[in-house]
Amino acid sequence: MGSMNKYLIIGLIISFISIAVVFALTFDVSTIERIREIDPKWLLMAILLHVLSWVVWGIRIKVMCRYMNEEMKLGLRESVSIALSNLFLAAVTPSSIGGEPIRIHLLSKKGFGVGRSTAIVVGERIFDAIFITVSLPMAFFILDTYIENRTMRLALFAGMILFVIGIALFVYMVLHHTFMKRFFKFTIRKMKMGRLEEKMERILEKIDGFVESFQRGAREIFSLRRRSAIAIILAITSIYWLLEFLVPSCILKGLGQDPVVLQSISAQVLLVVMS
Known part of the structure; x- marks a missing residue:
């Protein structure tokens, strides 16, 4: 500690x-x-949208936990508290590295276990990635008319492709944990580091239970039998991001500027990808 x-x-x-x-x-x-x-009413609107996004995030956590384990009840206040704890630690730690671990820790304390808590947190990020990936073509199309530099256009397009490939690889690795284990073992054996291989074998044995729990949780979230649940979580995710993306437009409106809603949302989608 x-x-x-x-x-x-x-x-x-x-x-x-x-x-x-x-x-x-x-x-x-x-x-x-x-x-x-700044016009106070538009500033208040921006603050309200931001606060509402916290509540929507809490609702998403609550819904995902309910689908993960229907017997365990997680209240909205607890869910929002978990979301706010994530935001605080992400804001005060370099590269926002503190957000996800605290969510996993708090969810595991609620009785979901480390494996399933990790599945919930990773599942949230996958739903975020789905929304951003679906939004990317529209964002690229809208901003393409404003970007005259050919190099910048190519860079944005390349970034979009790499983002999609990265998400696909991440999902594959999440769903095929044995691939990662085989990769690590193969690498260690090729390096002919017997002692490291022995330690890695012990580590892999210890995390087997965690990985199995994680995979069970991931299957429960993304099971095709729960298409309605997936649709609901995607809808909540979309609402969350749209609320966040509308905040800058409210600030611009408060400053007497054109809110450029579509362009602002598109730019923020690309910023999420680049970050």
């Missing part, structure tokens, strides 16, 4: 230093003046 606290403190320090540097380089008197000019 002491080691974890140490790393958390280090992460917080790095994050706060980064925030301070960004503020120092981008904020000035004119920035504060422009912020004061």
Whole structure:
């Protein structure tokens, strides 16, 4: 626990230093003046949409947990609390690495176990990826008319292709854990590191139970027999992302600018891919 606290403190320090540097380089008197000019009702709308997205995220966690184990009840308040804990740690840790582990930890404490909790969290990311992947062609088409630089167009298109390939590989590795085990064993044997191979064998034996639990959870979430459940979770996911994507348009409207809703959403889709 002491080691974890140490790393958390280090992460917080790095994050706060980064925030301070960004503020120092981008904020000035004119920035504060422009912020004061925001129409309060549009600022309130942006805040409301952002808060609603937290609630929708909590609903998604609740729904996925219900489909994972119908006997276990997870309240909306608990689900939203898990989502907010994720957001906090993701915001204060470098590269947002603290978000998913805390969700897995909190869900496992609710009785879902580490394997199934991991399946829920990974399942959320897969649903996010499905939404972003489906949105990519539209985003690329909309922004393509605004990007005249041929190199930039090719870069965006290449990024889109790589993103889709990456998601496909990730899903394959998730659903075929034996492939990963065989790959690690093959690599270690080729390196002729007997001691490492022996340790890896012990590690693989220990995680077998976790992997089996994870796969059971993944099958329960993505089972074709639960098409209605998949459709519901995808709908909730779409609502979550649209709420988040509409926040910048509200800010632009509050500043008296054109909200450029479609262009803003499209740009954010590409930013999600690049991040």
